[in-house]
Amino acid sequence: MAxxxxxxMDRRTLVKGAAxxxxxxLAGRRFGGRARAQDAVALEFWDMVWGPPEYIDTxxxxxxxxxxxxxxxxxxxxxxxxxxxxxxxxxxxGAGTAPDVSTGAAYQSVQxxxxxxxxxxxxxxxxxxxxxTLADFLPGTVERLRFDxxxxxxxxxxDIRVLYYRRDLLEEAGVEAPTTWEEFAAAAEAVSGxxxxxxVVSGGENGGVHHMxxxxxxxxxxxxxPERQLNLMDERNVxxxxxxxxxxxxxxxxxxxxxxxGDDALKAFAQGDxxxxxxxxxxxxxxxxxxxxxxxxxxxxxxxxxxGTVSWVNxxxxxxxxxxxxxxxxxxxxxxxxxxxxxTEGRTTQIPVRQxxxxxxxxxxxxxxxxxxxxxxxxxxxTGSKAEGIFPVLNxxxxxxxxxxxxxxxxxxxxxxxxxxxxxxxxxxxxx
Amino acid sequence: xxxxxxxxxxxxxxxxxxxxxxxxxxxxxLPYALFVPSLAxxxxxxxxxxxxxxxxxxxxxxxLKAGDFVGLANYAALWRMxxxxxxxxFSALFAVCNVIGSYVVGLGLALLLNKDVPGRGFFxxxxxxxxxxxxxxxxxxxxxxxxxxxxLFNQALxxxxxxxxxFLGSGDTAxxxxxxxxxxxxxxxxxxxxxxxxxxxxxxxxxxAEIDGAGRWQSFRDITLPQIAGISVVLWxxxxxxxxxxxxxxxxxxxxGPSNATENLxxxxxxxxxxxxxxxxxxAIAFLSMxxxxxxxxxxxxxxxxxxx
Numbered sequence: 197m198a199x200x201x202x203x204x205m206d207r208r209t210l211v212k213g214a215a216x217x218x219x220x221x222l223a224g225r226r227f228g229g230r231a232r233a234q235d236a237v238a239l240e241f242w243d244m245v246w247g248p249p250e251y252i253d254t255x256x257x258x259x260x261x262x263x264x265x266x267x268x269x270x271x272x273x274x275x276x277x278x279x280x281x282x283x284x285x286x287x288x289x290g291a292g293t294a295p296d297v298s299t300g301a302a303y304q305s306v307q308x309x310x311x312x313x314x315x316x317x318x319x320x321x322x323x324x325x326x327x328x329t330l331a332d333f334l335p336g337t338v339e340r341l342r343f344d345x346x347x348x349x350x351x352x353x354x355d356i357r358v359l360y361y362r363r364d365l366l367e368e369a370g371v372e373a374p375t376t377w378e379e380f381a382a383a384a385e386a387v388s389g390x391x392x393x394x395x396v397v398s399g400g401e402n403g404g405v406h407h408m409x410x411x412x413x414x415x416x417x418x419x420x421x422p423e424r425q426l427n428l429m430d431e432r433n434v435x436x437x438x439x440x441x442x443x444x445x446x447x448x449x450x451x452x453x454x455x456x457x458g459d460d461a462l463k464a465f466a467q468g469d470x471x472x473x474x475x476x477x478x479x480x481x482x483x484x485x486x487x488x489x490x491x492x493x494x495x496x497x498x499x500x501x502x503x504g505t506v507s508w509v510n511x512x513x514x515x516x517x518x519x520x521x522x523x524x525x526x527x528x529x530x531x532x533x534x535x536x537x538x539x540t541e542g543r544t545t546q547i548p549v550r551q552x553x554x555x556x557x558x559x560x561x562x563x564x565x566x567x568x569x570x571x572x573x574x575x576x577x578x579t580g581s582k583a584e585g586i587f588p589v590l591n592x593x594x595x596x597x598x599x600x601x602x603x604x605x606x607x608x609x610x611x612x613x614x615x616x617x618x619x620x621x622x623x624x625x626x627x628x
Numbered sequence: 629x630x631x632x633x634x635x636x637x638x639x640x641x642x643x644x645x646x647x648x649x650x651x652x653x654x655x656x657x658l659p660y661a662l663f664v665p666s667l668a669x670x671x672x673x674x675x676x677x678x679x680x681x682x683x684x685x686x687x688x689x690x691x692l693k694a695g696d697f698v699g700l701a702n703y704a705a706l707w708r709m710x711x712x713x714x715x716x717x718f719s720a721l722f723a724v725c726n727v728i729g730s731y732v733v734g735l736g737l738a739l740l741l742n743k744d745v746p747g748r749g750f751f752x753x754x755x756x757x758x759x760x761x762x763x764x765x766x767x768x769x770x771x772x773x774x775x776x777x778x779x780l781f782n783q784a785l786x787x788x789x790x791x792x793x794x795f796l797g798s799g800d801t802a803x804x805x806x807x808x809x810x811x812x813x814x815x816x817x818x819x820x821x822x823x824x825x826x827x828x829x830x831x832x833x834x835x836x837a838e839i840d841g842a843g844r845w846q847s848f849r850d851i852t853l854p855q856i857a858g859i860s861v862v863l864w865x866x867x868x869x870x871x872x873x874x875x876x877x878x879x880x881x882x883x884x885g886p887s888n889a890t891e892n893l894x895x896x897x898x899x900x901x902x903x904x905x906x907x908x909x910x911x912a913i914a915f916l917s918m919x920x921x922x923x924x925x926x927x928x929x930x931x932x933x934x935x936x937x
Contacts, residue, residue: 283691308692313692451797455798455802456776596904597904608886626904
């Protein structure tokens with residue numbers, strides 16, 4: 197996206213321009229940062245919406261700061277909504293109007309890398325290794341974004357699922373916050389009754405999938421073998437889903453869960469219709485009216501003593517279509533070094549991947565976030581566990597809907613073995 | 629008249645033949661030239677997406693890669709796919725229930741509004757609201773009303789000691805809910821169309837029937853129904869097309885769930901294309917639904933031709 201000297205416009209440029217216009221229509225707010233200098237190299241940075249409106253403003257300010265510190269580069273910040281994100285990016289890539297750099301969901305980089313749209317950033321990691329910067333990243337976060345011996349993106353944050361509970365409801369039922377599966381089931385059943393339930397899941401969206409992946413990890417199971425072979429029928433997975441099915445059969449899971457969206461499930465939790473929920477960090481901030489009643493559990497011990505939950509390392513990546521890759525890499529490194537305001541000012545609820553950010557006094561005031569960093573993050577595992585790293589099929593496995601259907605089957609009381617068998621067949625088709 | 633005759637005469641000179649050299653016809657290019665922009669626009673808007681969609685259905689591509697040419701393999705695969713078979717069944721159930729439900733409700737209300745009842749004007753407007761309200765607003769509102777025990781419906785059921793019913797929490801109740809909400813969205817169109825048809829019936833027919841001693845039911849059966857039969861068939865076909873084609877009702881309410889119970893062909897095509905990244909199969913499903921709709925459209929055209937004759 198270098199500067200252009202020609203005033204005319206050929207047909208190809210016109211088509212690209214039209215596509216860019218369309219893509220920018222799909223994308224959200226833009227920040228120019230400052231007017232582009234005539235001779236500056238232009239960069240497009242598309243940042244997903246990772247927090248409240250303050251996040252977008254903070255992201256825009258950071259880009260402005262970058263531009264001021266790098267007079268030869270004019271980066272433009274564009275906040276990109278999650279709605280139809282995949283179509284937004286594929287349309288842009290297909291039309292040749294991809295950004296130079298973007299943040300993205302856990303498997304976005306590997307999926308686009310596999311299709312030749314994202315460039316490897318091995319040299320950045322090599323540079324970080326020699327400068328010692330690499331040691332600042334939380335263990336496993338950089339490695340998680342390797343594929344086929346290449347670093348295909350840089351980590352910037354962790355998304356994770358943790359268990360919350362309602363203090364008042366557990367207290368009323370006379371139970372403590374659970375620390376094991378057994379206690380979790382006992383607490384859920386103790387709370388349930390009179391149109392109140394122990395646990396709620398947003399089965400109509402991805403909440404059911406996240407529950408399953410979290411409990412697979414919690415029981416040392418996983419969707420894949422270390423060799424990336426599909427392994428849904430692993431006995432630890434079967435055990436985890438049987439535990440879930442037993443909760444449903446005991447009437448301890450909210451019966452509307454199969455059709456619930458994420459907001460529906462949160463509403464049920466907020467209204468006191470359900471006592472426990474698996475959610476992303478920062479729940480107390482999203483439900484301020486009951487913040488003092490929200491408790492954060494420690495990772496549960498599974499029946500064999502294992503601990504775990506599902507987590508994703510969110511990426512920031514470089515696109516092959518960029519005509520200014522060196523400048524884009526400069527931007528990537530700068531961005532990674534200047535992320536702190538996204539938490540302190542932007543109020544994102546993601547978990548930082550850099551120890552220097554996690555150690556900032558800002559997090560001392562946030563007891564729950566500190567607890568998650570210290571207790572939940574170390575036991576987090578990706579969708580592809582037990583296989584290392586990420587690989588392209590994970591996006592389809594998680595997003596295709598087969599796991600969502602499996603969760604919905606179980607929430608409707610269908611047999612575990614039969615439901616899993618059906619899902620296994622479909623997953624085998626996807627994995628190929 | 630003279631001017632008109634002159635103009636017509638000159639036009640006739642241009643179109644038919646000229647000169648004395650042997651009766652060769654010379655076509656006037658002007659009408660064809662005027663026709664070209666419209667034709668080009670239609671081709672661009674309709675034919676290009678149609679053709680490119682068909683080409684996609686013959687490839688195994690993704691949203692980023694065109695993929696290889698696979699011939700009719702995607703279409704052959706459709707018949708082996710249980711989710712496609714189920715989506716076909718659900719689309720048929722959804723369409724049949726919606727056509728019957730919306731027609732019965734629409735005709736019933738049209739019969740009432742065709743009489744001189746107090747507040748008729750108000751009711752005519754009020755009953756159009758489900759048709760007027762944007763689907764995103766109405767369907768999301770319905771979702772709030774039926775999704776959980778605190779929704780309006782369960783509150784109302786609670787007042788009479790019933791429920792709660794988690795309408796979107798199981799396959800059967802979700803299917804029922806999706807169909808009912810579609811009927812609610814569709815009946816105003818049926819009502820307005822039936823009302824227009826009812827108002828075009830000659831009053832003398834009813835007076836003659838009354839003189840002959842016919843009761844209300846007999847008049848309805850022997851006069852009203854035959855008189856509105858033509859428009860009714862058109863309405864049924866149109867509503868079938870709109871039902872098979874409906875994306876927003878199942879998507880906004882259930883996203884096709886739970887356990888794919890409310891997944892119709894259009895939702896399935898969307899899922900294959902945009903969440904499963906299989907543009908070939910998604911396009912093939914979309915074409916399958918288009919073929920069904922084309923058959924229905926042909927029936928509609930034939931019916932209109934028969935009516936005109």
